Structures are given as C-alpha cells and as structure tokens.
Amino acid sequence: MSHLPFENWIFDREKLTPSQIAELEAHLQTCQQCKRIQTGWKEVETLLHSTPLIPAPPQIVNRFQASLAERKAQRQKRQVRIALFALGGAFVLASMVFVLRLFWTVPPARLLSDLIGWITLAPQRWSEFQYILYYWGSQIPPLALVALVFLLTGWSILLLTLWFLTFQRLSKLGVRGQ
Amino acid sequence: MINHEMDMLIRAQNGDEEAFTSLVLQYQNPVYNLCYRMLGNAQEAEDAAQETFWRAYQAIRRYDRNRSFATWLLSIAAHYCIDQQRKKRITTMEIEDWMEEVIPDHTPEPEKQIRENEERQSIQSLLSSLNPQDRAAVILRYWYECSEEEISQALQLSVSAVKSRLHRARLRLAQQYQSQQYAMTERIRDESPAF
Numbered sequence: 001m002s003h004l005p006f007e008n009w010i011f012d013r014e015k016l017t018p019s020q021i022a023e024l025e026a027h028l029q030t031c032q033q034c035k036r037i038q039t040g041w042k043e044v045e046t047l048l049h050s051t052p053l054i055p056a057p058p059q060i061v062n063r064f065q066a067s068l069a070e071r072k073a074q075r076q077k078r079q080v081r082i083a084l085f086a087l088g089g090a091f092v093l094a095s096m097v098f099v100l101r102l103f104w105t106v107p108p109a110r111l112l113s114d115l116i117g118w119i120t121l122a123p124q125r126w127s128e129f130q131y132i133l134y135y136w137g138s139q140i141p142p143l144a145l146v147a148l149v150f151l152l153t154g155w156s157i158l159l160l161t162l163w164f165l166t167f168q169r170l171s172k173l174g175v176r177g178q
Numbered sequence: 179m180i181n182h183e184m185d186m187l188i189r190a191q192n193g194d195e196e197a198f199t200s201l202v203l204q205y206q207n208p209v210y211n212l213c214y215r216m217l218g219n220a221q222e223a224e225d226a227a228q229e230t231f232w233r234a235y236q237a238i239r240r241y242d243r244n245r246s247f248a249t250w251l252l253s254i255a256a257h258y259c260i261d262q263q264r265k266k267r268i269t270t271m272e273i274e275d276w277m278e279e280v281i282p283d284h285t286p287e288p289e290k291q292i293r294e295n296e297e298r299q300s301i302q303s304l305l306s307s308l309n310p311q312d313r314a315a316v317i318l319r320y321w322y323e324c325s326e327e328e329i330s331q332a333l334q335l336s337v338s339a340v341k342s343r344l345h346r347a348r349l350r351l352a353q354q355y356q357s358q359q360y361a362m363t364e365r366i367r368d369e370s371p372a373f
Binding site for chain 2: 007008011036037038039040041043044047048049050051053054055056057060061063064065067068071
C-alpha cells in the first residue's frame with residue numbers, strides 16, 4: 001500500500017480540501033501505520049505548540065557587554081601588533097636591500113677602507129661643517145635667523161604632535177578605528 | 179518593522195554600541211531559546227547566544243534592512259549551533275544528560291515548574307533524535323512561526339529542501355514519540371508489583 005500522499009496530508013491537514021480530508025480519513029480506517037503516525041504527530045504537534053520560549057538567563061546582556069569590550073581590546077591590540085610588525089618588517093627589509101645593494105656594487109675591502117677613511121676624516125668634516133654654519137649664520141640677517149629658528153621649532157612641534165596623536169589613536173582605537 | 183527597532187538598527191549599523199546592546203536585550207530570549215533547543219544544554223546555549231550576538235555585531239554593517247532582523251539573527255544562531263553539533267558529534271551519553279538536566283526556572287510555583295521541566299525534557303529528547311539541520315527547521319517553524327521561505331533564507335536551503343526536511347523531521351518525531359510512549363508503557367508494566 002502506498003502511504004506517501006497520506007503521510008504528507010497528515011502533516012499538512014490545514015491545507016487539505018474537504019474531499020482530500022475524506023480520502024485521508026478513509027485511508028486511516030484501514031492503515032494502521034498511517035494511523036500511528038497521525039496519533040504520534042498530533043501529540044508532538046500539541047507539545048510543540050504548548051512548549052514556551054525558554055527565558056534567557058538574566059546575566060546575558062551584561063556578559064555580552066563585558067565580552068564585547070574584551071574582544072574589542074584584543075582585536076585592537078592585535079591590529080597594533082600587526083601594524084608595528086609590518087612597519088618593523090618593512091624597515092628591516094629596506095635595510096637588508098640597502099646593505100645588499102651596497103655589497104653588490106662595492107667590494108668589501110673598498111667598503112672597509114672607505115669606512116675607515118670616513119671615520120678618520122669625521123673630525124675634519126665636523127669642523128668644516130661648523131665653519132659653513134658659522135659663515136652662513138654671519139651672512140644671514142639676525143631677523144631671518146630668528147624666523148628660521150621659529151620655523152624649524154614650529155615644524156618640529158607640529159610633527160611631534162602628529163606622531164603623538166597617531167600613536168595615541170593606534171593604541172586606543174586600533175588600526176581600523178574599531 | 180517597528181520604528182524604534184529600525185532606529186536602533188540604523189544606529190547600530192553606524193557603530194553605536196548602546197543601540198546594539200538594546201537589540202541584544204530585545205532578542206536575547208528568542209536567540210537563547212533557539213540555541214537551547216538546538217544544543218540542549220543551558221551553559222552551551224548561553225555561550226552560543228553570546229557568540230551569535232558577537233557575530234551579529236561584527237556583521238551588522240552588512241545586514242540588509244529590507245530583510246527581517248529576527249530572521250537574520252536567528253539564521254546566525256542556527257548556523258553556529260549546526261556547526262557546533264557537527265563538531266561535537268553528540269554521543270548517546272550526552273543525549274541522556276540532556277534528559278536528566280533540569281533548567282533553573284524563575285517561577286515560584288513548583289508544580290508548574292515540574293510540569294514544564296517534564297515537557298522540556300520530553301521535547302528535548304524528541305528534538306535530539308533529529309539531525310541538526312532538520313532540528314533547526316522544526317525549531318524555526320514551531321517556535322518562531324517562520325514560513326518555509328523564511329526557513330529557506332535562514333538555513334540557506336531551497337524551499338523544496340525545507341519542505342522535504344520538515345516532512346522527514348515530522349515523520350521522525352511522530353515515530354520517536356510513539357516509541358517513547360511504548361517504552362514508557364513497558365517500563366510501568368515491568369515496575370508494577372505482581373500480586
């Protein structure tokens with residue numbers, strides 16, 4: 001005996017036409033298997049409709065807020081670590097490229113002799129630099145010198161402030177600002 | 179959708195944590211209930227609800243306001259619970275633990291509490307006989323009155339697949355219920371003293 005349309009009808013009684021209901025009832029009179037399914041399903045359906053929603057534990061919102069703050073802090077720390085690691089990595093890579101380039105174009109012996117020469121000449125270069133500074137300082141009018149000092153100081157303060165704000169933002173908000 | 183809720187959603191999408199928390203407050207019961215029905219354990223359900231809200235928080239900017247927020251949220255919860263079930267591969271022992279567990283109730287009436295606990299255990303043991311996706315379909319259909327289309331959206335299945343899953347699940351539940359009743363009758367008969 002085929003049970004398929006009747007099994008479907010048992011679960012969707014509300015969608016049936018009166019003739020289908022009559023056909024189903026007639027089938028249920030003769031088929032014990034479908035009868036059992038119908039009896040079982042009626043009980044289960046009653047149980048499903050009568051079982052209420054389980055209320056959430058009272059601490060769920062507080063726990064969410066705490067967990068949100070913790071996860072955000074962790075994510076920010078991770079972002080800052082990634083950003084610093086990327087910066088450090090880029091710096092190391094650039095240094096390595098620079099050093100390699102230096103070694104490729106200049107033989108090590110030449111590099112060493114140049115280095116010794118540079119160290120030897122450093123005091124002389126320093127006094128020459130001081131002389132140049134002194135010469136140009138004496139050529140520049142005193143007012144322009146003051147303006148130059150102010151300009152340099154201003155730029156330094158501006159750059160330092162920008163650096164400080166960026167650092168503070170990175171450590172407080174994370175790289176992506178969340 | 180209610181205007182207040184839409185306002186909260188817009189604010190939450192713009193990064194307002196307070197607005198998102200008020201959505202958590204509003205949806206904590208449906209989300210927790212779904213997780214509990216899926217996992218059958220109060221502690222795991224609470225953890226799953228937390229994870230659901232965290233995932234929703236991360237994805238809130240991608241939420242399409244033309245869709246129902248409740249369905250979207252329940253979809254996240256259902257997927258998470260299905261994944262958890264797959265990872266866990268529940269053993270018979272744990273299913274028995276579910277049946278033994280008594281969830282703390284806040285109602286002061288002990289009779290009502292006992293009856294509700296019995297119903298919970300009964301429904302939970304029936305649900306545990308279904309596979310996770312069929313279970314999710316039944317929960318969404320009967321506790322949240324979701325249409326087949328809404329279930330298909332929430333579980334990312336076709337409507338025909340949802341119909342087929344619901345049919346299979348109902349059949350299984352009916353058979354399981356009959357088996358439970360039969361086993362209970364046998365046990366009562368065995369336990370009754372012979373005079």
